[in-house]
Amino acid sequence: MYKLFLRFLFIAGCLFLSCVAFAQDKVEMADSMRSNGKIYVVVAVCLTILIGLFIYVFMLDKKISRFEKNKE
Amino acid sequence: MSSFFVRKSWWKILSFVLLAYTIIGGFLLDVPRLPILNESIRNLYFHVCMWFGMMILFIVSFIYSIKYLRTSNHRNDIFASKFAAVGSLFGILGYATGTIWANYTWITDQNQSLANVLKEPKLIGAAIALLIYGAYFVLRGSFTDIDKRARVSAVYNIFAFAMLFPSIWIIPRLVGSLHPGAPGSESGNPALNFNDIDSRLRIVFYPAIIGWTLLGVWIATIKIRLQLLKDKTLINV
Known part of the structure; x- marks a missing residue:
């Protein structure tokens, strides 16, 4: 049983x-996108955009810092 | 210069690292296989994070409005308005990304009619909340007296924040909603009805929230510093 x-x-x-x-x-x-590796293309594109965006914001930050120094 | 990096910029770098992790981990790590949602579950790291970031930025704005009313310090008013501005931007981005996601899951795959999606209480609630915040900026723009503008808009900001909770969090949970978390969604969406987030999602989701929020805070601080500079020039002239 x-x-x-x-x-x-x-x-x-x-x-x-x-x-x-x-x-x-x-x-x-x-x-299939993962097996043939094409997903890495998407990751690379998104990372490029992210890096570009951050560089832009960082430059803006720097520029304002310079203005602030000039004001003082 | 190096002290500037250590003292002030560490969280900006952290924001970048977390967002890079969000993109790499968010696209490459394993996610639960759910029907209808499929790979679009990864939108959790982007669409949902916009709303979380918006909430945090609005909370900060709300705190600065209270601080303004307590101290009448003009700085606090600038902080409140700029944080509300970036919060609204996040909200608009959340709405825009939500329309795309809804189009491919609710309408295409789930065969919801457009009328059903338009009846979605969370969409209506979020629209109301964003419009209330939109009126905050209209209100600010309509004053010429700086002190009056700061005082009235601080009071209005507190009202707007109080309206945020019923319109986004409470009402959609009382009536049936297509969003997860609604009780007895008779519209029938078992895929969205997971009570808890899968731990595989959580390891990317929480860092993503912090990363996006820090980016929002960074943009807000830039706007604040610009406004402070403008005000200083105005006074000097």
């Missing part, structure tokens, strides 16, 4: 796991 129960549990577990795996497969993600 106990063995039967274990076997049932095993089969149920397998079914559950396969369901989970199936459900995961069904949800589309950008896996």
Whole structure:
């Protein structure tokens, strides 16, 4: 009886796991983009924008610092 | 010069580091696989952070308005208005990014009608809140007397902040909303109904909030310093 129960549990577990795996497969993600590496292009582009933006704000900061020094 | 870096700029560098991490980690790290949302769950690091940043900046603005009313120091009024300005910018960016996200998840994938999306209480609430803050700037612009402008707009800013909570946080949670966190969303969106954020999202989400907020604070300080310079020139002339 106990063995039967274990076997049932095993089969149920397998079914559950396969369901989970199936459900995961069904949800589309950008896996191909990740596998062929093109996602790094997006990361590079976004980082470039971020760096440019920060350099711009930093220059602005510097410029105002200079004005503040001149005022004093 | 080096003391300037150590004393004043460390949080600006931190902001850059955190945002760089947000982009690298936000695009490359693993995220939970959810239907409808798919990869767009990564918008959590950008769209949601705009609203968090907006809230923090509005809180700072609110504190400076109270400080102005207590001290009548003109500096506090400038701080309050500039933080509110950057907060509004974050809010507008949050709204703009939200329209794109909603277009590809609620309308395209979830087959919500446009009418349903327009009935979204959080959209209406956020629009009301942003318009109230818009009126704050109209109010400021309509005074010629500096002291009167500072006093009236400080009082109005406190009112605007008080209206922010019911319109964005309370009402959307009372009535059904498409956003996560709404009780019994009869519109049916199991994908958005996760009660807690996945820990894989959290390791990028929290640093992202801090990074975006620090960027907002930085822009606000630049605006404040510019205004202070302008005022000084005005007085000297």
